[in-house]
Amino acid sequence: xxxxxxxxxxxxxxxxxxxxxxxxxxxxxxxxxxxxxxxxxxxxxxxxxxxxxxxxxxxxxxxxxxxxxxxxxxxxxxxxxxxxxxxxxxxxxxxxxxxxxxxxxxxxxxxxxxxxxxxxxxxxxxxxxxxxxxxxxxxxxxxxxxxxxxxxxxxxxxxxxxxxxxxxxxxxxxxxxxxxxxxxxxxxxxxxxxxxxxxxxxxxxxxxxxxxxxxxxxxxxxxxxxxxxxxxxxxxxxxxxxxxxxxxxxxxxxxxxxxxxxxxxxxxxxxxxxxxxxxxxxxxxxxxxxxxxxxxxxxxxxxxxxxxxxxxxxxxxxxxxxxxxxxxxxxxxxxxxxxxxxxxxxxx
Amino acid sequence: xxxxxxxxxxxxxxxxxxxxxxxxxxxxxxxxxxxxxxxxxxxxxxxxxxxxxxxxxxxxxxxxxxxxxxxxxxxxxxxxxxxxxxxxxxxxxxxxxxxxxxxxxxxxxxxxxxxxxxxxxxxxxxxxxxxxxxxxxxxxxxxxxxxxxxxxxxxxxxxxxxxxxxxxxxxxxxxxxxxxxxxxxxxxxxxxxxxxxxxxxxxxxxxxxxxxxxxxxxxxxxxxxxxxxxxxxxxxxxxxxxxxxxxxxxxxxxxxxxxxxxxxxxxxxxxxxxxxxxxxxxxxxxxxxxxxxxxxxxxxxxxxxxxxxxxxxx
Numbered sequence: 086x087x088x089x090x091x092x093x094x095x096x097x098x099x100x101x102x103x104x105x106x107x108x109x110x111x112x113x114x115x116x117x118x119x120x121x122x123x124x125x126x127x128x129x130x131x132x133x134x135x136x137x138x139x140x141x142x143x144x145x146x147x148x149x150x151x152x153x154x155x156x157x158x159x160x161x162x163x164x165x166x167x168x169x170x171x172x173x174x175x176x177x178x179x180x181x182x183x184x185x186x187x188x189x190x191x192x193x194x195x196x197x198x199x200x201x202x203x204x205x206x207x208x209x210x211x212x213x214x215x216x217x218x219x220x221x222x223x224x225x226x227x228x229x230x231x232x233x234x235x236x237x238x239x240x241x242x243x244x245x246x247x248x249x250x251x252x253x254x255x256x257x258x259x260x261x262x263x264x265x266x267x268x269x270x271x272x273x274x275x276x277x278x279x280x281x282x283x284x285x286x287x288x289x290x291x292x293x294x295x296x297x298x299x300x301x302x303x304x305x306x307x308x309x310x311x312x313x314x315x316x317x318x319x320x321x322x323x324x325x326x327x328x329x330x331x332x333x334x335x336x337x338x339x340x341x342x343x344x345x346x347x348x349x350x351x352x353x354x355x356x357x358x359x360x361x362x363x364x365x366x367x368x369x370x371x372x373x374x375x376x377x378x379x380x381x382x383x384x385x386x387x388x389x390x391x392x393x394x395x396x397x398x399x400x401x402x403x404x405x406x407x408x409x410x411x412x413x414x415x416x417x418x419x420x421x422x423x424x425x426x427x428x429x430x431x432x433x
Numbered sequence: 434x435x436x437x438x439x440x441x442x443x444x445x446x447x448x449x450x451x452x453x454x455x456x457x458x459x460x461x462x463x464x465x466x467x468x469x470x471x472x473x474x475x476x477x478x479x480x481x482x483x484x485x486x487x488x489x490x491x492x493x494x495x496x497x498x499x500x501x502x503x504x505x506x507x508x509x510x511x512x513x514x515x516x517x518x519x520x521x522x523x524x525x526x527x528x529x530x531x532x533x534x535x536x537x538x539x540x541x542x543x544x545x546x547x548x549x550x551x552x553x554x555x556x557x558x559x560x561x562x563x564x565x566x567x568x569x570x571x572x573x574x575x576x577x578x579x580x581x582x583x584x585x586x587x588x589x590x591x592x593x594x595x596x597x598x599x600x601x602x603x604x605x606x607x608x609x610x611x612x613x614x615x616x617x618x619x620x621x622x623x624x625x626x627x628x629x630x631x632x633x634x635x636x637x638x639x640x641x642x643x644x645x646x647x648x649x650x651x652x653x654x655x656x657x658x659x660x661x662x663x664x665x666x667x668x669x670x671x672x673x674x675x676x677x678x679x680x681x682x683x684x685x686x687x688x689x690x691x692x693x694x695x696x697x698x699x700x701x702x703x704x705x706x707x708x709x710x711x712x713x714x715x716x717x718x719x720x721x722x723x724x725x726x727x728x729x730x731x732x733x734x735x736x737x738x739x740x741x742x743x744x745x746x747x
Contacts, residue, residue, distance in 0.1 A: 090545055094538075101533040101569075269529035274585075277493055277523040279515055280546035433495070 087280070091288030099292065109254075109300055113246045114307050120369075121239030121312050131156050132200040135169070137179040138162030146178075146185065149207040155200055176200035239312040244395040245368035247301055248330065248388055252362055255334025256355045258293055260342040263430075264351040267342075272432045282432065290335060297331050298324075317402030326398060330391050333415055336422035337387075343429025362388040384411075387418040445507070446471045446593050446624035447492065452501035454487050454648075461487040463648035465501070469626055469641075471592075474619050476635040477628040478733065479645035485628040486526060488645070489597050492626075493523050506593060519548055522591035526598050528582035532571035536562050536581050539570065540588055547589035556584040560614050576607025583614055594618060596627040600634060612638055632733040644737055651740045659736050665701035666731050669712060671723040672697055678721075687715050692738060698723070701735060 099105060134150070136143065136159040147157045157178070160168065168174050175193035178185055187204060189197035210220035266272050275285055308314035316323055341358065345351035365372060365379065366388035372380050383389045390411030397403045405412060447469040454462040462484045469475040477485045490496040492503055494510045494517060503510060505517045530539055537553045544550030557563045560580040565573060573581065579599060586594055596615070600608040615638055618625055629635055635642050636656045643653040652659060660666065671677075673696045680691035680698050689708075692699045702708045705728045716723060 087545065090542070094542055097538075098531045098533055266529075270525060270527055271529040273495060273525055274528055274530075276495055277518065277521075277525070278543060278546040278589075279518040279548075 088284050088287055088291075091284055092291045095288055095292035096295070099296070105258075109250070109258075109296060110303055113250055113300070113304060117239060117243060117246055117304060117307055118311055120242055121237060121308075124238035125312075132196055132203070133158050133175065134200055134204060135160055135165050135174045135177040137165035137177055140178055140180045140185050143178060143185045145211060146204070146208055149211045150204065153203050153207060155203045155207075176204070178204070237312050237314065239308060240314045240400055241396070242369065243304060243308045243314055244399045245392055247304060247327070248366070248392045248395060249363065249368050250300055250304075251297060251327070251330040251334045251391075252359065252388055254293055254297055254331070255336075255338040256341065256359050257338075258296075259289070259335050260338030260355055261348065261351055262289075263339065263342045264345050265348050267432065268347055276432060293335060294328075294331055297327065301327060316399050318398035318404070322398050322404065323395075326391075326395055329415060329419065330395075333387050333391070333419040333422065336419055336426050339426035339430050340422040343426065343431060358386075362386050365389070367392050385414065387415050390414045444471055445469065445504070446473075447475075447506075447626065448502070448504040449488075449492065450502045452488065452491060452503065453499045454484075454491060454496065455499050461648055462491070462498075465645075465648065465650055467643060467650065467653075469624060471624050472619075472622060473640040474615065474625040474627070474638055476639035476642035477626070477645055478630070478632065478635045478642050478737070479628075480630055480737075483645045484648035485630075485645055486597055487648075489595055489626070489628055493521070493595055494518065519589060520592050522586035522589060522594040524582045524586040524594075524596045524599060526601070528578070528585065530570045530581075533569045535567045535569060536573075536584070537566045539581065540584060543585050544588045549590055550588055551590050556587060559587070559617060560584040561610065574607070576603050576610065579603060579607070579611060580614060583611070583618075587618065591623065593624045593626070596625065598628055598630070600629070600631065608634070632737070636733055642733075644733070644740060646737075646741050652736070656733060659733065660731050663731050663736050663739055665703055665735070665739070667702050667705045668729055668731055668735055669700045669702055669705055669708065670697050670727045670729065671700070671716070671721070672725040672727065673722065674724050683715070683719055683721060686719060687712065699735075699738075701731065701739070 132155045134155050134157050136147065136157050138161060150157060165174070165177060165179070169177060169188075169190075172190070172192060175190050175196040177188045179188060180186075187201050189201050191197075206222075213220040275282070305316065337358070338355075341354050342351060345354050361383070365375070365383040366386060368388070372383065390408070394405065394408045394411050394415070397405075397408060445468055447467060449465060449467040452462055452465040452467075453460075465484070465488060467475075477488065479485050487496065491498045492505065494505075494514060506520055508517050510517060534542075536557060540553035540556055544553065553566075554563075557566050560583055562577060562580055562584065565577055570578070570581070583596065583599065586596070599615070600611050603611065612634070615625060615627070627638070639656060641653065641655050642659070643650045644659070645651065652662075654662070675696060677693045677696050677698050680693045683698075684691040687700070689700055689702070692701075700708075700712065709728075713726075
């Protein structure tokens with residue numbers, strides 16, 4: 086009875102906290118909608134190629150770009166130079182000593198390189214045709230590792246965001262909140278009442294769990310209705326994995342909160358865990374191009390194996406087979422953090 | 434234990450004997466003894482750092498003592514923690530609540546933690562917060578927050594109420610309104626133990642008080658009794674326009690101790706009538722640039738000064 090009351094109160098107060106509601110519910114959904122739309126497969130964003138002044142011999146090349154995402158933008162030489170200096174130009178075609186040449190802005194590598202490559206291909210195809218042949222491009226299929234999804238980057242991003250949500254819930258909604266309760270004397274106020282402390286914590290944990298599941302439900306709905314992404318595996322398994330992740334990151338929050346006296350101290354400690362996991366665990370992109378030692382180090386942190394398992398179920402509809410080591414790593418972190426939390430968590 | 438002893442034992446709301454608390458670098462409480470009778474308002478008066486809050490925390494069961502005896506309502510924390518918690522009310526020096534909880538919700542919530550609880554409406558009326566019943570905590574003024582904290586301390590209809598510096602940081606009007614609430618709590622028949630470093634507060638609220646410094650009780654009694662015990666019931670004050678000059682040379686000339694406090698010199702005396710002419714003459718001769726002269730009766734402040742050689746607010 087007391088527990089239910091405590092749980093209901095947590096929800097009531099939480100629902101009044103608009104900032105928390107925004108970051109917990111609206112923000113991940115906006116991320117998914119935003120990135121999912123930008124990187125929608127098949128609709129490669131259009132790329133601009135500035136053509137500076139009169140470039141002799143470029144006429145046919147520009148015509149050959151017609152069916153590519155690259156859109157030529159002819160400008161007078163002075164205008165093109167001004168645009169380049171402002172830093173707005175990613176790639177530019179200009180007259181060189183031996184015919185047209187490309188210039189790529191090294192601050193806008195991603196767009197610039199992509200543009201340059203497409204122009205390069207068009208140029209090669211043109212040369213082949215001038216030699217009397219027709220260039221043939223190899224067909225490309227977009228597909229996930231488990232052959233499940235082929236439509237969209239959003240399908241990769243969605244499980245990543247679900248994992249991120251668990252991480253930030255554990256480290257901030259649990260860890261940070263409890264440090265500030267202790268710092269501000271809220272725990273002391275509770276300690277002079279007969280309320281058993283476990284009821285207070287259980288109410289908090291129950292509340293966070295329901296938030297996590299509601300949040301995941303919203304994300305799945307956005308994924309489904311905006312991008313047609315659906316869970317390929319069993320929902321029960323998905324829920325169990327989410328529950329395991331919640332246990333892991335909540336324990337981590339409780340454990341870390343035992344190491345800091347003040348909110349500032351906690352921010353430093355938790356960020357040391359949060360940022361490496363956020364950037365290096367494959368939430369937004371895979372780390373294929375990172376150095377090997379870094380890839381191996383990151384697997385030891387729980388978020389990376391957790392996301393692999395989550396994606397295997399959600400995107401590829403497979404079971405847990407083949408993810409034994411990953412499961413062991415996540416379980417070990419969960420158990421370790423839980424024990425550490427029992428030892429280090431304090432009320433005063 | 435004889436029958437009378439038991440009767441005496443249970444008529445005490447609080448008995449503390451030989452209480453000690455050693456922190457790594459400081460002996461915060463050093464053999465403290467206190468007896469508080471049921472139904473009285475008892476004050477712990479002392480400067481910041483005297484050990485008042487540590488003492489209170491040990492009595493409230495928040496901090497384990499390193500030695501000594503604590504009996505709250507005749508019960509021992511080690512055996513009857515739950516029962517004591519249910520029968521005492523505690524206002525901590527700072528009460529932290531959610532920003533967006535309303536006074537009514539806070540009272541209902543904390544009330545639900547106890548086997549017996551008073552209605553929020555009645556409590557809100559008692560602390561004059563009825564018109565703020567549904568306002569978010571974050572929008573209350575300092576005085577209103579303190580009154581809510583006080584109401585929370587009363588939510589379980591406690592026999593014994595602890596108030597730790599209830600008026601620190603409040604403006605004079607808010608302090609007065611809080612005093613009224615404390616008087617009402619006493620009128621309801623509860624025992625109140627409060628700490629303060631305001632002597633006027635101790636004098637106006639407390640039936641009895643103990644003056645503390647360096648973790649010990651220096652003296653205890655009724656406010657009037659303590660003042661009268663002081664052999665020097667009057668104080669002559671010389672007021673200066675700015676900060677008062679160093680008084681040592683003048684004290685030597687006068688042959689009387691002279692204390693400096695802010696823009697005042699204070700000269701305690703048994704007989705102001707006899708002392709004044711000599712004082713005026715000496716001040717004239719020494720060209721002391723004082724602006725005004727007052728004679729007042731001694732206060733608890735003077736008792737403290739007399740006992741410790743320091744002012745309460747130092």
